[in-house]
Amino acid sequence: MFLLDVLLNGAVLGGMYALTALGLNLQYGVARIMNLSYGEFLMLAAFMSFWLFTSYSVDPLLGLAVTVPLIFLANWLIYQIFLVPLVRRARSRDALEADTILFTFGLLFVVQGGAMLEWGAQYRGYSFLAVPLHIGVFTFALNRIVAFAAACTIGFLAFAVLRFTRIGTALRALAIDPESAQLVAIDVRRYSALAFASGGAMVAAAGTLISMFLSFNPTVGITFTLKALIVMVMGGIGNMAGSLLAGVILGIAEALGAYLVDPGLTLAINYAMFLLVVLLRPNGLFARA
Amino acid sequence: MSAKSLIAVSIGLGVLFVLPAALPHFANRYAVSLGCAILSYVILSTAWAMFSGPTRYVSLATAAFFGIGAYVMAGLASSLPLPLVLLIAGAAGFVVALVVGLSTLRLSGVYFVIFTFGLSELIRQLATWFQINITKTRVSYIFVKLGDNELYYYLVVLWAILLVTCALVQRSRLGFALRVIGQDETVAKHAGINTTLAKLSMFALSSVFMSVTGAIMAPRWTYIDPNIAFNPLVSFQVVIMALLGGVGPLYGPALGAAPLVLLSEYLAGRFPYHFSIALGICFIVIVYLLPSGLSGLLERLGVYLRPRAPLVD
Numbered sequence: 165m166f167l168l169d170v171l172l173n174g175a176v177l178g179g180m181y182a183l184t185a186l187g188l189n190l191q192y193g194v195a196r197i198m199n200l201s202y203g204e205f206l207m208l209a210a211f212m213s214f215w216l217f218t219s220y221s222v223d224p225l226l227g228l229a230v231t232v233p234l235i236f237l238a239n240w241l242i243y244q245i246f247l248v249p250l251v252r253r254a255r256s257r258d259a260l261e262a263d264t265i266l267f268t269f270g271l272l273f274v275v276q277g278g279a280m281l282e283w284g285a286q287y288r289g290y291s292f293l294a295v296p297l298h299i300g301v302f303t304f305a306l307n308r309i310v311a312f313a314a315a316c317t318i319g320f321l322a323f324a325v326l327r328f329t330r331i332g333t334a335l336r337a338l339a340i341d342p343e344s345a346q347l348v349a350i351d352v353r354r355y356s357a358l359a360f361a362s363g364g365a366m367v368a369a370a371g372t373l374i375s376m377f378l379s380f381n382p383t384v385g386i387t388f389t390l391k392a393l394i395v396m397v398m399g400g401i402g403n404m405a406g407s408l409l410a411g412v413i414l415g416i417a418e419a420l421g422a423y424l425v426d427p428g429l430t431l432a433i434n435y436a437m438f439l440l441v442v443l444l445r446p447n448g449l450f451a452r453a
Numbered sequence: 454m455s456a457k458s459l460i461a462v463s464i465g466l467g468v469l470f471v472l473p474a475a476l477p478h479f480a481n482r483y484a485v486s487l488g489c490a491i492l493s494y495v496i497l498s499t500a501w502a503m504f505s506g507p508t509r510y511v512s513l514a515t516a517a518f519f520g521i522g523a524y525v526m527a528g529l530a531s532s533l534p535l536p537l538v539l540l541i542a543g544a545a546g547f548v549v550a551l552v553v554g555l556s557t558l559r560l561s562g563v564y565f566v567i568f569t570f571g572l573s574e575l576i577r578q579l580a581t582w583f584q585i586n587i588t589k590t591r592v593s594y595i596f597v598k599l600g601d602n603e604l605y606y607y608l609v610v611l612w613a614i615l616l617v618t619c620a621l622v623q624r625s626r627l628g629f630a631l632r633v634i635g636q637d638e639t640v641a642k643h644a645g646i647n648t649t650l651a652k653l654s655m656f657a658l659s660s661v662f663m664s665v666t667g668a669i670m671a672p673r674w675t676y677i678d679p680n681i682a683f684n685p686l687v688s689f690q691v692v693i694m695a696l697l698g699g700v701g702p703l704y705g706p707a708l709g710a711a712p713l714v715l716l717s718e719y720l721a722g723r724f725p726y727h728f729s730i731a732l733g734i735c736f737i738v739i740v741y742l743l744p745s746g747l748s749g750l751l752e753r754l755g756v757y758l759r760p761r762a763p764l765v766d
Contacts, residue, residue: 192563198562198563249741250740258509258562261562261563262509262511263740265511265563265566266696266736266739266740267736267737267740267741269689269692269733269736270732270733270734270735270736270737270739270740271733271737272733273689273729273730273732273733273736274729274730274733274734274737275733276729276733277726277727277728277729277730277732277733278726278730280725280726280729281726281727281730390567390570390571393563393567394567397564426582426586428578428581428582428585428586429578429579429582431571431574431575431578432575432578432579434571435568435571435572435574435575438567438568438571439556439557439568442560442564442568443556443559
């Protein structure tokens with residue numbers, strides 16, 4: 165029964181990883197921007213939800229309607245103002261990657277430093293739906309269940325949009341080949357900006373959901389960036405369904421590792437998995453050989 | 454390195470070396486300790502640029518090697534003579550770099566960045582875990598009597614060795630191979646360069662200098678714990694310093710390291726968050742305005758100022 169608890173907590177966390185990895189995959193797989201400040205927007209969304217809840221008693225699920233559009237807009241502006249010049253001047257994909265890594269590193273420090281100045285280093289959290297939910301003999305925290313359900317809904321919605329709409333098709337075409345996408349009249353800059361901003365929206369949603377059940381401070385961003393990266397690589401770059409699945413796998417593996425081995429070694433488990441995947445299956449767990 | 458710049462560098466090093474001895478009254482303890490901080494970052498960023506400059510592999514593993522050196526010092530300083538400890542520290546860094554490099558230098562681009570960062574964090578977590586669960590201590594004390602003055606001399610000597618090594622490597626086949634890899638790795642492979650071997654040897658060589666620096670700097674703390682020794686900020690600062698200075702010429706990283714250490718000395722203690730913002734802005738400025746760093750800017754100025762510069766020296 166205890167093991168089941170562990171598995172469930174792992175799955176909840178995995179749902180969050182899945183969402184962040186999906187967003188990062190939109191930014192890196194589609195827009196071709198390696199965004200190392202990605203997790204900072206998760207942190208910002210968590211703080212926004214915190215203030216909305218504690219100052220204006222806005223339910224974090226309703227708060228999504230504030231955090232997601234705001235961070236979507238912020239990311240769209242970042243793409244248009246800062247990243248377009250880099251995309252224009254880049255001679256190769258490697259050069260673009262080096263430039264964007266440096267730029268987003270800078271952004272990471274600026275956002276994190278600003279957040280530290282504003283809010284200080286102490287961990288914050290709020291109590292939302294922190295009530296036990298009894299199903300048969302099992303007891304679950306309601307906020308985790310709600311967060312997980314919301315993450316699943318958002319993940320599937322995003323997946324459906326990518327799979328079945330015109331915009332989604334255009335984005336997938338960009339992921340496969342941005343050069344040829346232009347031949348079928350896809351406006352690369354517009355859709356890249358859209359993909360980048362949507363990635364931001366995903367991470368904002370994840371941040372809001374995470375703030376419901378985990379405490380956070382301005383430094384948590386980088387951890388989520390790293391995990392999103394690991395999950396994205398595990399699932400395969402450009403493979404959206406892969407990201408969703410790999411996220412849940414990582415969450416469960418982490419929870420199991422913390423339970424069976426030692427909670428101090430979760431990061432070690434993360435990197436061991438990352439290295440194994442990169443060395444053995446560099447195109448992702450689910451790539452066709 | 455041309456004969457002229459060789460002379461300039463030797464004069465500079467000579468001045469650095471005699472400075473505290475010649476000015477015992479002016480060079481107070483604070484100045485010497487600041488000098489140590491600057492020199493250590495100059496060495497770290499020059500060593501970083503030695504590998505990452507030509508290959509364009511952005512490594513964030515500096516803190517890992519620095520910490521390994523610091524821990525070697527903490528473990529052996531009381532039982533072995535200092536030069537031997539430094540040699541062992543260098544050797545430890547070399548071996549770890551070989552093992553890590555063999556598995557990771559196949560990665561490129563962002564994979565390499567993330568993995569090297571993860572490596573430092575991983576070592577930090579493992580060291581913390583080890584100290585809490587196995588040795589049951591939180592910190593390692595460093596029992597060694599070494600003043601800042603002696604550390605300073607060690608650092609000057611290390612920097613001199615590093616510069617000579619860099620200059621030799623730049624002129625060697627290895628240096629050429631690395632530059633080709635930086636321009637286009639596929640081409641390098643087709644030209645018959647053993648890219649893995651070239652990258653691996655340079656990665657290991659630069660790690661030696663990082664580890665020795667860690668060992669030299671360790672006595673400045675009376676004790677170390679994994680969070681001090683493997684501080685990830687070191688890795689980030691080193692990248693910014695090297696890029697701010699420019700990774701082209703040998704003196705480039707030093708140009709970036711000195712002002713940033715002064716800035717961190719001024720800001721990091723009192724306003725750590727302002728310092729973080731300043732670092733971030735540095736990154737952004739480098740990307741948009743100074744793609745070849747301060748040294749690139751200087752050399753461009755030099756070209757404008759010289760009446761008719763010959764194209765080759």
